[in-house]
Amino acid sequence: MLRYPVTSKSLHPGLSFFAALLWLVNSGQPVPAADATLPAADEPYYEWSMENLSITKSLGGKQGDAMRGRKLSWDRGKGNCIACHALPIPEAEFPGDLGPPLIGVGQRLTEGQIRLRVVDSKQINPLTIMPGYYRDPKLLQFVKKMYRGKTLLSAQEIEDLVAYLVTLR
């Protein structure tokens, strides 16, 4: 049962770098970044309605900002779309592939179609893994207390993302 002592130094240097990198992505600990994600202010939940699998009106009448949306799309603590989708953003490395690449999405889908897919994809495919970023919180279950009654993103953030995604042509 005797073994050489192993210190963290004896880990393969490349490996520990990779591990540290992955830690950023998938920490076993509650990550501070998650706390910074509390929905903006005490915003009301804006009801929305869909027609022909699209939401044509902006949420709460907010005006989206594409530059902010671009940032949100790969901000780990916010949209984190990069976890599942490839995006045309050079800084955002190692995209996931659970969802289709969003490159060219503005060409494939109208603004209203994009909005519904970001707001609540389960309206289209009830079994999708794509999170509903503005799904009615009443439809969620077993939600951790601090997130209860809240949407994943605020109406403004959704509009920022939509404004960004329509530019992807």
Place this chain on the structure above:
Amino acid sequence: MKTLRALLLFAMTALPALSLAQSFTPKSGTEWLSEEAREMQDDEFANPGYFTVDRGLELFNATGTNGKSCANCHGADGETLDIARLTRFPVFDPLTQKPMTLQGRIHACSQQHLGNAPMKYDSKQAIALETFVRNLARGEIIDVETDGPLAPFVQKGKAYFEARRGQMDMACSDCHVNYVGSRLRAQVLSQGQLNGYPTYRLANQRVNAIHQRFSQCENRLRATFQKAGADDYVNLELYLMSRGNGLPIETPAVRF
């Protein structure tokens, strides 16, 4: 248009589910490990999980409150433990009429036979003991019972695994059944098997117990999570361990 949508929906949802259900072959998380991590896992001298195995061995041979040690009943270094029996945990406990995990068995022995005060479920000591004991069966094939009195508990565990939860509104099965092999950012999704547990995680640089891994995933879904040792987690462990029937025990594995 309506029929087209219905068809499409069926194709997207029911078909993958059906084909998966028919052809499920359990695969260890090791299949998706990088080569470096795999080498680390296979080398007792490089695998940090073996520190915990050694710590568990010390505790196994240490005397409890009443002067006895685990070794009194199970031989020095666990020599007389029934290895085949270890592959069958969680087992049905006739006393409580519930499933009992390997760690549950360790807690019961510690209190009943060593006279110790209760340890916390997933305390460092309990994890070390569990890691040591399961490591004795490394390479043995998992063989958990799914019928008989355990059947309803397996079903409960399965239901837990398949229920959407949290603000992310995802089920465990979304990632660990429907998207196995896909990438969540840089992380490749595995089947969520338990054959390597307790396992050393590079992500947090320590040995992680089964119920800790459950709450880590639930935390990421922004879902409520259970206390280690809770019935829901025991049932989930039972279901997931039985889902890995046929896999070799790899404790202590190395994982991200």
